[in-house]
Amino acid sequence: MKRFLLSALITTLFAAQASHGQEPFKGGMRADMRKSIIEMPIKTLLVPPKELKSEPVSISKNDTKKEPKKKVRPGAVIWYPTTAEAKKNSLLSGKPVLVFHLMGFLDDRFC
Amino acid sequence: MFSNPEISAYINQNFEPAWESVRSVPTITLDFGNGQKVTRTLHGNIATYVCTADGSIIDVIPGVYEPQAYLRQLKKMSEASRNIMVQSDRQFDLISKYHKDELARNKALNKLMVEPQTSVEGHGKVELVSDTSHNEWYRRRQIHQMLLKQSGATPDSFKKALYKHVLHADLDDPHLGLDKYLSATYPFDDNS
Structure with missing residues (x-):
């Protein structure tokens, strides 16, 4: 009786998956997927030109922007x-x- | 190193310390483009001079050292300095003799005697111990040879030669000699 119930349950499950156009799992992995699951619709890939944002890129050999240097205690030595x-x-x-x-400054974060 | 309590206490008790910057240090910043940036120094190097009251160099500790090795050198130099400084009329002769003796001692050393025999673990430890060994074995020998020829040299008069020939960073070169490495595989001509 138990065997009959188990096989009936499995058959029902297979039938339900087939009705959704999916193949059953094999060895714990999905054997195949529908194309629409893997590929995104093209309209979501293409961004309309008005939504594209471009930022000007500046390349300078002598970038003068410098972050302020963080000061640290120069160890426990009492320096003159x-x-x-x-x-x-x-x-x-x-x-x-x-x-x-030293190169740099002993009381700078990077020295 | 100067945060080490043993080293800082020893310096405070036995020396009159001052620090000077020889130039700015080159840094490199990696911008990951997501707001994350990592900055590191690229080619910094240091030197510790032990001098008489008139500023004449007695000896130099070149580059980075493992803390206990650095402390050993400080103790040795402090003792030698006091012996030299109490005989100020013979100061230069005594400094010259000190370098001759140290040079003979260095030459008698086998490199294996300088290299650490104990295993070291931890981030950067192997490099630090290796640097210490190289500084003790090779760079200090160079320094003794140079100071034997430059009696009465001061940190200010000696620094360029030390950085160029011993620490391999030419202070007169704006790129510290790194330009050839930075440009070797760079495909673009920025000057055009």
Whole structure:
């Protein structure tokens, strides 16, 4: 009885799918799809000219627009503002001068 | 590096520190076109000079270092500097002797002795350790040789030679020597 009910249910399902023009799933994947599902109608692909937006493109070798540089704390070292001041204090303390050279600025985000 | 508490504390206690910019740093910005931009430095390089009170260079730490190696160098240079600075009348002779001794020590080193023996992990760590090794093994040797010939050099008088010959960034070149790489595969003639 159970077997009869199960086969009746499967038959009904197949019949319902066939009526919608679809093939049943095979191995968990749809065997085929209708063309209209894959392809979009041409009228939705073509944008009327009045709706096209174009923006002027400018290419400049020397772009002068610069974003403001973000300042950061230059580590936990207590720096003198100039090497001259560090040298002056070195004479008094007897400690050597440490001069750190870099490209960019130590208190900039990118240095 | 200067955010490292051990390094910053050591500098604050043992040196009179100042920093100077030798030029602006080139940066590159990737604009993904969706509002997302990523900016990175392209070719920055650094140098740490240890000098006497009159500004004469005693030694230089070139480029980037792994923090503990950087601290070791600072300690070594601080000690050497104090010995040199207390005998100010013999300063240049002592600096010259220091470079001769360091050069002999560097030449006696086998490269494997400079390279790290421990494994390193983490983003950028391998490159940093490799840079440290190269700086210690090769660049410092160059510096000792150059400073032996330029007694009394100051950071200001030495920086161009250091950046050009040791750090490979010509400060007089507006493109820092990168132009040939940037233009090598660029197909358009922007000048026409």
